[in-house]
Amino acid sequence: MNVTKAELIITAGNKSQFPEMNKPEVAFAGKSNVGKSSLLNCLVNRKALARTSSQPGKTQTINFYNVQDEIRFVDLPGYGYAKVSKTEREKWGKLIEDYLCNRENLREVILLIDIRHEVGKNDKMMYDWIAHYYERVNIIATKADKLNRSQVQKHIAMVKKGLGLRPTDRIMAFSSVSKLGKDEIWSMLDGVIVD
Numbered sequence: 001m002n003v004t005k006a007e008l009i010i011t012a013g014n015k016s017q018f019p020e021m022n023k024p025e026v027a028f029a030g031k032s033n034v035g036k037s038s039l040l041n042c043l044v045n046r047k048a049l050a051r052t053s054s055q056p057g058k059t060q061t062i063n064f065y066n067v068q069d070e071i072r073f074v075d076l077p078g079y080g081y082a083k084v085s086k087t088e089r090e091k092w093g094k095l096i097e098d099y100l101c102n103r104e105n106l107r108e109v110i111l112l113i114d115i116r117h118e119v120g121k122n123d124k125m126m127y128d129w130i131a132h133y134y135e136r137v138n139i140i141a142t143k144a145d146k147l148n149r150s151q152v153q154k155h156i157a158m159v160k161k162g163l164g165l166r167p168t169d170r171i172m173a174f175s176s177v178s179k180l181g182k183d184e185i186w187s188m189l190d191g192v193i194v195d
């Protein structure tokens, strides 16, 4: 899709603020700093539609973006901050669960993983959680420009193994710097729209 229109619909802090389920949605999850805002901005050809909040604990919201009046991108709150209180963590979990478990128009769930690092405990927990509800999880391995081509393949295999991916899952490498993987991700998203 050639995106010419992308806008924030709502920053939702609780379920009552979620928009009507009248458009297909694709949700993006990942550890903070994994490159989620950069991916969203790259996909919609914008510099700063999605912004990272540098303040841990202040990001317990779900951002819904309207893309071309055809599809919604749903930016789930990041995880993995060291200093997050139990109350904040519980709020995060409830909000994500309220979204993931009750969203009939949610067509694909995308989990971002930094391609350079070993899969962390939080990433594995997040994958298992999503995989429990969804037959297919799409993994996007970010910051691929930091590795050379043969390392990319090696690290993709490492992430596959670390998460314990199933045959139904998909994994692709991406870089918001080189735009590697952008077309592949859009093919997947276009599939959601025409379905």
Ligand code: GDP
Pocket: 030, 031, 032, 033, 034, 035, 036, 037, 038, 039, 051, 052, 078, 142, 143, 144, 145, 146, 174, 175, 176, 177, 178
């Ligand atoms: P978010 O917290 O997941 O939304 O992460 P951001 O998109 O804000 O990115 C976090 C940091 O990683 C920023 O300094 C970005 O410039 C950097 N970054 C994001 N994507 C890439 C990428 O594909 N390649 C490289 N080299 N850096 C990236």
